[in-house]
Amino acid sequence: MNDTTIHPFSAGPHPGTPADWSDERARTALRRILDAAIHSAMPDRVxxxxxxxxxxxxxxxxxxxxxxxxxxxxxxxxxxxxxxxxxxxxxxxxxxxxxxxxxxxxxxxxxxxxxxxxxxxxxxxxxxxxxxxxxxxxxxxxxxxxxxxxxxxxxxxxxxxxxxxxxxxxxxxxxxxxxxxxxxxxxxxxxxxxxxxxxxxxxxxxxxxxxxxxxxxxxxxxxxxxxxxxxxxxxxxxxxxxxxxxxxxxxxxxxxxxxxxxxxxxxxxTPLMALEAASCTARACGLTPLILGDALEGESREAGTLMAGIALSARLHDLPVAGPAVLLSGGETTVSINPAGPAPGRGGRNTEFLLSMACTLQGAAGIWAIAADSDGIDGTEDAAGAIITPDTLARARAAGCDPRATLRAHDSYTLFRQTGDLVMTGPTLTNVNDIRAVLVL
Incomplete structure (x- = not known):
């Protein structure tokens, strides 16, 4: 895992508007936050x-x-x-x-x-x-x-x-x-x-x-x-x-x-130590961090729906935090597979969480998110996780993917591969569970 130098972003005159946060700026901030969390747990450091x-x-x-x-x-x-x-x-x-x-x-x-x-x-x-x-x-x-x-x-x-x-x-x-x-x-x-x-x-x-x-x-x-x-x-x-x-x-x-x-x-x-490191980096990026918890569990798709609701509340009502902000969480969700159903597609708990979140947000403006396993492997795939943006669903449909059908088929990896939004870190050689960061303007 490469050491990432954090450069504070200039907030600009209206830091809470989507126009002041380009897609590239949002993606860069989220990836820096993730990298800081992982880097904080490297054995050589601790x-x-x-x-x-x-x-x-x-x-x-x-x-x-x-x-x-x-x-x-x-x-x-x-x-x-x-x-x-x-x-x-x-x-x-x-x-x-x-x-x-x-x-x-x-x-x-x-x-x-x-x-x-x-x-x-x-x-x-x-x-x-x-x-x-x-x-x-x-x-x-x-x-x-x-x-x-x-x-x-x-x-x-x-x-x-x-x-x-x-x-x-x-x-x-x-x-x-x-x-x-x-x-x-x-x-x-x-x-x-x-x-x-x-x-x-x-x-x-x-x-x-x-x-x-x-x-x-x-x-x-x-x-x-x-x-x-x-x-x-x-x-x-x-x-x-x-x-x-x-x-x-x-x-x-x-x-x-x-x-x-x-x-x-x-x-x-620990996951909380990693989230605290992520919080420091979020502040350096001009964001107000809010740690929601380090032990979130439950079904990935249900957790994605819940997180979308919290992000929308922050976006529309400044609750539980006013933007520009980042909602941080850790823990380990699960993906239940029906043994009597069709064979699942390719995916992991983080990509399923994100796809569920995107399906709930339905392209809401001003919300980006990253979720990844800190060990670099989401389930059994070669990706650590993925990123969603306000136009994730539109880009997925343009690439020939039906987001809800893909979610039902547990095939989230395939969708994010098609949109180019997989997060690839390779094995990080540490493991403090999943890191999730939701950027809200």
Whole structure:
């Protein structure tokens, strides 16, 4: 991710009128706001200040997530003279060069055999250590799929099928990870249990609403107060059937995870921190920022409709903020796919959010928006997200797209590709969830 220098815009005599804000100016401001949010969460900027005291014994590094490799590289740079070894696992295409810490890659959002191999490698790395040794766990979003070790009797194919069903169900990341933890031997504190008596210091980058450490990568180093009954209730709520082996695992009582009091966990980057950085950049662009929240959830299309209503209120009534302003929000919406319906098109939660918002706005003047996943990948696509403008629908129709039909087909990526409005960042090597910014004049 390139460092972006922010140049304050001149407000001009009438900063709140569309005529004073060209389309190019609005797009540039939104992209600068997004880039500032992402840049604020880069491991090289934040990790060193949270490091513990150097260990008396060995230093072993483990980790999982889309930012795990860049976190490992930042740790090596911060401690150039400390002997360390270990391994981290990240998503394909998210690796970065390291010298002492091995970087593995695996599949996302559904685990593969490499995810299991990574789980075994990390359990081996933390075994046989003593109380004077130190384990540093580098945890970030995406680790739930990347780091896996099925409980006895459960197969990788079982886990893959359950993961796919959860992803299509509309379940929140919190609910999905409750189920994942109780089918895994490494999640929900399993990795830290294997490390005893060595203390574990967890440095985490949050990509989840509420910054719950247990939910980030399914908490491999965090105590889990939930039970198999909680997992069964979630699966029943979403109507997800289990393979027999997985059902039997969830019927058993699980011993609670009890970790060493010497363990500690720290959040080094969060969605709110990123939104605060975006807010500073918005002010530099001549806009009044308003952070609506860092933990917005729900269906993407419903969230888009709601955000359009807030933007229209700001545009017409100066409520909840008078323009020129930018409405900022974070969190993670969901896209529910009907398993009995037609196959979905190409899209992610951010492009679906934006297309729904555009359909609700119907070309209202003076409103632009950007929404993107801070890791650079919206769902499984190569775009981080997209931008909408007052003429998005008109340009989409001119390109042969029916916006509402495209929304129903979950094919928002295709529409924004046709209009040229996709936001392409490539893997950013961090992950603080989705960043949404709505510019209102």
């Amino acid at each position: 990790l060193a200040r949270y490091l513990p005291g150097r260990p008396k014994g060995r230093c072993v590094v483990v980790g999982a997530g889309k930012a795990a490799a860049s976190m490992a590289a930042a740790l090596e740079r911060a401690w150039p003279d400390v002997e360390m070894n270990g391994c981290v696992v990240t998503r394909d295409g998210h690796a970065t060069p390291t010298q002492r810490i091995r970087v593995l890659e695996a599949a996302h959002p559904v685990p593969d055999a490499r995810s299991v191999a990574a789980g075994r490698a990390m359990m081996a790395a933390v075994s046989g250590l003593g109380p004077d040794d130190l384990i540093i766990a580098l945890i970030s979003g995406g680790g739930s799929a990347l780091l896996e070790l099925p409980r006895p009797g459960v197969t990788l194919d079982d886990l893959r099928g359950i993961n796919r069903a959860l992803l299509h169900s509309g379940a929140s990341i919190r609910d999905m990870n409750v189920v994942r933890r109780h089918l895994s031997a490494i999640k929900g504190g399993g990795l830290a249990m294997a490390a005893r008596p060595a203390p574990v210091v967890t440095l985490a980058i949050s990509d989840v609403p509420g910054d719950d450490l247990l939910t980030i990568a399914s908490g491999p180093t965090v105590e889990d107060p939930t039970t198999p009954a909680d997992a069964r209730a979630i699966l029943a709520h979403y109507g997800i059937a289990l393979p027999e082996a997985a059902r039997m695992v969830l019927e058993q009582d699980a011993a609670p995870t009890v970790l060493s009091p010497a363990n500690r966990a720290t959040l080094i980057a």
